[in-house]
Amino acid sequence: MDVEVKYYAAAREATGKRSEVIILLTGSTVKELIHVLAERYGKPLSVYMLGEGGEPTDYLTYFVGGVNVHSLRGFDTELKNGDMVVIAPPIVGG
Amino acid sequence: MKGFAGKYLRVDLTEGKLGDQVFDEATQRKYLGGVGMGSKILYEEVPPDSDWSDPANRVIIASGPLGGTVVGGSGTITIVTKGALTGGATSVQANGLFGAYMRFSGYDGIIIQGTSPEWRYLVLREGSAELIDAAPFMGLDTYDVADALRRAHGVKGHEASVLSIGPAGENLVRWAGAFVDHGHSASHNGTGAVLGSKRVKAVIAFRKGEVEVAEPDRLRDVSQRMYKEVEWFNGTIGGVETSYKSGSGSLPIMNYTTNIWNIPQEELDAFGAEAIRTKYQVGRAPCWGCRLLHSTMMKIPDGPYAGVVEEPEYEQMAAWGPVVGNKDVEAAIMLSGLTDRLGFENNEAGWLTGWLMECYEKGLITEEDTGGLQLNWGNVDAIKELLEMVAHRRGFGDLLAEGVKLASEKMGGMATDLAIYTLKGNSPRGHDHRTRWAEMFDTCVSSTGTIETHMSAMSPGAQGPSDPVKVSTEVATTKGLMEFEDSVGTCRFNTRMNASLIAEAVSSATGWDFTAEEGKRVGLRAVNLMKAFNLRAGIGKELDRPSKRYGSTPLDGPTAGTSIVPHWDAMLANYYRLMGWDSDTGVPSKETLKELGLDSVIPHLR
Numbered sequence: 001m002d003v004e005v006k007y008y009a010a011a012r013e014a015t016g017k018r019s020e021v022i023i024l025l026t027g028s029t030v031k032e033l034i035h036v037l038a039e040r041y042g043k044p045l046s047v048y049m050l051g052e053g054g055e056p057t058d059y060l061t062y063f064v065g066g067v068n069v070h071s072l073r074g075f076d077t078e079l080k081n082g083d084m085v086v087i088a089p090p091i092v093g094g
Numbered sequence: 095m096k097g098f099a100g101k102y103l104r105v106d107l108t109e110g111k112l113g114d115q116v117f118d119e120a121t122q123r124k125y126l127g128g129v130g131m132g133s134k135i136l137y138e139e140v141p142p143d144s145d146w147s148d149p150a151n152r153v154i155i156a157s158g159p160l161g162g163t164v165v166g167g168s169g170t171i172t173i174v175t176k177g178a179l180t181g182g183a184t185s186v187q188a189n190g191l192f193g194a195y196m197r198f199s200g201y202d203g204i205i206i207q208g209t210s211p212e213w214r215y216l217v218l219r220e221g222s223a224e225l226i227d228a229a230p231f232m233g234l235d236t237y238d239v240a241d242a243l244r245r246a247h248g249v250k251g252h253e254a255s256v257l258s259i260g261p262a263g264e265n266l267v268r269w270a271g272a273f274v275d276h277g278h279s280a281s282h283n284g285t286g287a288v289l290g291s292k293r294v295k296a297v298i299a300f301r302k303g304e305v306e307v308a309e310p311d312r313l314r315d316v317s318q319r320m321y322k323e324v325e326w327f328n329g330t331i332g333g334v335e336t337s338y339k340s341g342s343g344s345l346p347i348m349n350y351t352t353n354i355w356n357i358p359q360e361e362l363d364a365f366g367a368e369a370i371r372t373k374y375q376v377g378r379a380p381c382w383g384c385r386l387l388h389s390t391m392m393k394i395p396d397g398p399y400a401g402v403v404e405e406p407e408y409e410q411m412a413a414w415g416p417v418v419g420n421k422d423v424e425a426a427i428m429l430s431g432l433t434d435r436l437g438f439e440n441n442e443a444g445w446l447t448g449w450l451m452e453c454y455e456k457g458l459i460t461e462e463d464t465g466g467l468q469l470n471w472g473n474v475d476a477i478k479e480l481l482e483m484v485a486h487r488r489g490f491g492d493l494l495a496e497g498v499k500l501a502s503e504k505m506g507g508m509a510t511d512l513a514i515y516t517l518k519g520n521s522p523r524g525h526d527h528r529t530r531w532a533e534m535f536d537t538c539v540s541s542t543g544t545i546e547t548h549m550s551a552m553s554p555g556a557q558g559p560s561d562p563v564k565v566s567t568e569v570a571t572t573k574g575l576m577e578f579e580d581s582v583g584t585c586r587f588n589t590r591m592n593a594s595l596i597a598e599a600v601s602s603a604t605g606w607d608f609t610a611e612e613g614k615r616v617g618l619r620a621v622n623l624m625k626a627f628n629l630r631a632g633i634g635k636e637l638d639r640p641s642k643r644y645g646s647t648p649l650d651g652p653t654a655g656t657s658i659v660p661h662w663d664a665m666l667a668n669y670y671r672l673m674g675w676d677s678d679t680g681v682p683s684k685e686t687l688k689e690l691g692l693d694s695v696i697p698h699l700r
Binding site (some may be wrong): 048 | 328339367408523550553
């Protein structure tokens with residue numbers, strides 16, 4: 001399946017891209033997408049996405065269809081064909 | 095001078111006189127506006143040993159060279175004063191429209207000094223200003239006084255913008271704030287109390303006029319690029335849900351007594367952004383130039399909490415949700431609106447109430463002390479009544495009006511150990527900072543009455559809780575970015591401390607060749623001026639620390655057992671050194687001050 005990923009701030013700098021289409025296996029989760037991207041772009045991106053144990057962190061903010069993943073099923077949120085995933089900077093409060 | 099309205103309004107309330115103050119171009123470039131200019135005026139004019147309520151205190155309300163332009167969120171103002179909680183410098187921001195309209199009215203800022211014999215409000219319109227009797231508006235809350243002033247001047251909707259204080263400010267509650275229109279708060283460190291001490295109820299500015307910029311097409315292009323960086327942002331109102339579900343441990347729960355919130359799934363889901371917007375959003379109320387989904391109007395149609403509220407921020411929902419043990423999202427929304435209307439700073443409101451509830455639950459205070467209020471966790475009706483008592487300094491409310499630090503010290507005994515605050519006297523923002531070391535550390539070392547840098551500018555792992563060297567290093571190395579942004583008149587959600595883009599926007603507005611490095615120096619200048627001001631006011635290293643409960647070790651949750659406290663002294667020394675300050679005392683060095691063009695400060699700190 002295809003998902004469109006839009007990058008902002010640190011993720012944009014690390015990938016050199018504003019957006020791209022990523023091909024994933026059907027039923028992939030946000031966590032799996034993160035691992036795909038971390039592997040593709042290496043440390044420049046993975047440093048923002050993964051903790052020391054290799055698990056996704058909350059340093060960046062992830063939206064699926066405009067909704068924060070933690071309002072869905074967190075990093076276990078399953079993606080669908082055509083989903084838009086936004087990878088944004090941390091939201092610190094307000 | 096392009097990019098500037100060209101003057102500040104000087105208001106001498108004691109003499110009842112208004113006048114224009116013009117700063118030369120070199121000064122405008124060195125300080126820009128906002129906290130840059132405000133910290134310069136504060137340092138030069140306010141005696142460091144004066145009281146916050148002294149007529150000699152100043153309230154500086156300033157925009158900057160981007161105020162009222164096409165840049166998104168450029169209606170923001172910064173308020174600088176000697177604050178009522180810390181007795182030191184204050185720098186706080188409110189978004190909305192006021193900064194833009196103040197600039198359209200012909201003023202880059204307002205400098206208020208003295209004390210008026212009678213209550214007044216200020217009118218800014220088409221290059222001139224007037225002080226008018228505020229008697230008909232006294233006692234009105236911040237929403238109502240804004241509406242009433244617009245009606246009194248024959249304007250509707252967004253044709254005028256009002257900065258005001260509510261009953262809390264009128265009654266000199268130390269943690270009273272200042273509010274723009276409905277719900278835009280510039281309130282840390284008692285800005286409302288200071289305005290109240292001067293008997294200034296409000297300022298109204300009208301939409302007529304414009305600011306001329308040097309390169310309008312270039313500025314339009316820069317502002318579009320700025321927008322493309324932030325277009326994903328859709329507010330903070332859902333932060334209670336996402337913070338708790340993320341498992342980070344940063345949601346503050348019941349006065350830091352736990353990191354486990356016993357809330358049914360359905361009620362937690364109700365705190366989500368989608369859930370709230372779908373059910374309650376009735377309209378949008380964007381700030382000047384802003385295209386983001388953020389400031390909306392929310393209506394609770396019926397039930398005990400019915401009413402219309404300007405969209406609460408995450409920290410308000412955190413304060414009136416988990417901090418006080420309330421699980422009802424409608425109650426949290428209502429209390430957020432009530433806090434703004436009465437004119438309170440919402441972080442302090444939450445920590446004070448949470449502390450009281452813990453004291454009540456532990457039997458340290460009783461109904462006899464509280465005037466009959468049953469301050470059990472989550473008792474929303476009691477909170478409503480408590481806020482009214484404090485706003486009017488009635489009964490028990492008179493002690494609580496002094497703020498959580500002073501009230502807890504007065505109460506004494508075990509109650510003192512339970513309160514959350516910095517030793518300077520201000521309270522932190524609405525997270526459990528025991529998992530966000532960078533924010534706890536910055537809140538404690540800050541000279542502004544709130545944070546002085548921003549975690550979003552730090553690299554992964556620098557927020558904590560983990561590497562104390564990395565945390566204290568990045569708190570130092572990111573200093574100045576926030577203050578640069580807060581000197582130009584824009585909203586942080588729109589410009590996100592992107593120094594390159596902000597500098598390019600400043601160049602476009604003014605015609606200068608202004609760089610990000612120059613901008614960071616403007617910010618560091620403000621940081622050092624406020625530090626020097628505080629040192630001269632007797633606020634030194636010993637107060638750069640958390641209270642016992644604020645710096646406590648989490649008992650449960652993902653960061654149970656971890657503590658920043660053992661690392662504190664080493665973090666302070668590292669931070670001071672990297673700031674170019676004496677690593678033992680925190681006093682800015684001669685070299686640091688010279689480098690920033692603050693030579694005149696050197697003899698004061700010998």
